[in-house]
Ligand SMILES: Nc1ncnc2c1ncn2[C@@H]1O[C@H](COP(=O)(O)OP(=O)(O)O)[C@@H](O)[C@H]1O
């Protein structure tokens with residue numbers, strides 16, 4: 001085992017993008033790469049990550065809040081996020097453990113805000129409330145043509161033995177997913193210091209290497225540690 005690098009502090013990394021672009025796969029691979037350097041790290045997801053946030057996840061993804069409208073759903077996602085930040089993310093970062101989250105606040109901005117039409121003022125207010133100062137140190141946006149991603153999601157459903165794919169957001173029309181993709185790219189353009197866009201239409205291994213490059217470029221202390 002390599003000696004753990006001397007990092008200044010634990011980092012908070014988020015993965016974002018549309019459905020089926022490979023976020024969960026890459027979150028697991030990044031976690032394994034950090035563990036290989038003996039770095040304490042956990043993975044989590046949104047919506048979810050804590051029992052209360054998982055309860056909100058089930059409620060939304062089963063479609064029970066669909067008729068409430070995108071604004072109310074943005075509030076629900078933010079409520080789940082507030083619990084996730086205060087109960088899991090912040091305590092782990094404080095304890096020196098890196099946190100990698102499969103989706104975070106950019107998903108609310110992209111799905112409910114830029115695609116769902118929720119007013120930017122509400123989205124920004126919810127971010128201030130739920131993040132409590134915990135803006136990610138790095139956000140990796142996996143980008144690909146939604147048509148190709150759809151095929152992956154369909155395959156995943158077959159692998160999982162499901163007759164039909166998807167929660168309620170996966171069922172939206174292709175045009176909606178194209179606007180979602182543009183939304184994530186706009187977020188990246190507006191936050192160049194935080195976000196890195198990586199094309200997801202490459203093999204899992206190649207993508208893993210591209211993610212690792214991006215992480216090491218942002219946190220060069222990782223490489224210094226591994227060469228020690
Ligand atoms: N780079 C890749 N190339 C081809 N298929 C992939 C790739 N990454 C993931 N997959 C497959 O695509 C499906 C969706 O991947 P997943 O990581 O769950 O995406 P997401 O979390 O973004 O929805 C899974 O069946 C997974 O095995």
Ligand SMILES: Cc1cn([C@H]2C[C@H](O)[C@@H](COP(=O)(O)OP(=O)(O)O)O2)c(=O)[nH]c1=O
Nearest residue numbers: 018019020046047077103107108111169170
């Ligand atoms: C975190 C978050 C997720 N979502 C949506 C995105 C996904 O469709 C769904 C989460 O389901 P999930 O199964 O985790 O999707 P994926 O495998 O594509 O990551 O919730 C929002 O609409 N707003 C949010 O703030």
